[in-house]
Amino acid sequence: MVSQKIKTEEFWNPEHVVEKFWNGLKEGVIYAKKCSNCGAVEFPPHLACNTCGYPETEWIQLTGKGKLKSFVFTGVLNARLELEDRGLKYVCGEVELDEGPSLNAVILGINKKKGREIEDKLPVRVRPVFYDMGEYTTLFFELDE
Ligand SMILES: [Zn+2]
Incomplete structure (x- = not known):
């Protein structure tokens, strides 16, 4: 059984993801989320991994190239x-x-x-x-x- 415990406050506050993304663009930074489990990069950022469904992801910056x-x-x-x-x-x-x-x-x-x-x-x-x-x-x- 998969643990239901969610560690990130972002899960409870999804607008943080959206806000951080758009604020990043204003500063010339492209934020994405990287899955802590399978390493898939989610862009635009999502709370959970779309590839494996794992709920924990970390912020990374993309070059945009x-x-x-x-x-x-x-x-x-x-x-x-x-x-x-x-x-x-x-x-x-x-x-x-x-x-x-x-x-x-x-x-x-x-x-x-x-x-x-x-x-x-x-x-x-x-x-x-x-x-x-x-x-x-x-x-x-x-x-x-
Ligand atoms: Zn994943």
Whole structure:
């Protein structure tokens, strides 16, 4: 029988995880959770491990570097209005971080021409961009070239 004893105060206070994550981005730090049992990295951070279900995880920092494996140009249905409003060129794509986790992310600075250029070169290296949206800072990526 698995012990039900939870040691972390975060379990009782889930907003701590969310708050720490977003405060981290404001300071240019990417926080994730690492499972104390199987070592899987959870990003965005979760309280418990999604891989093995173990309830104890520890905070780690990610470099935010990784590779862009695939991307799509956005259309009417999946456009990010907050980015369109700022006149940014971007695509949405799958980024695999060097530490393991993959995420769907926004990659800035890619117009149609650039997109065609990198299409045949995938995966390509990307680095993090801590983007100030005014009320909060969010994590985007850009080509690391
Ligand atoms: Zn685990």
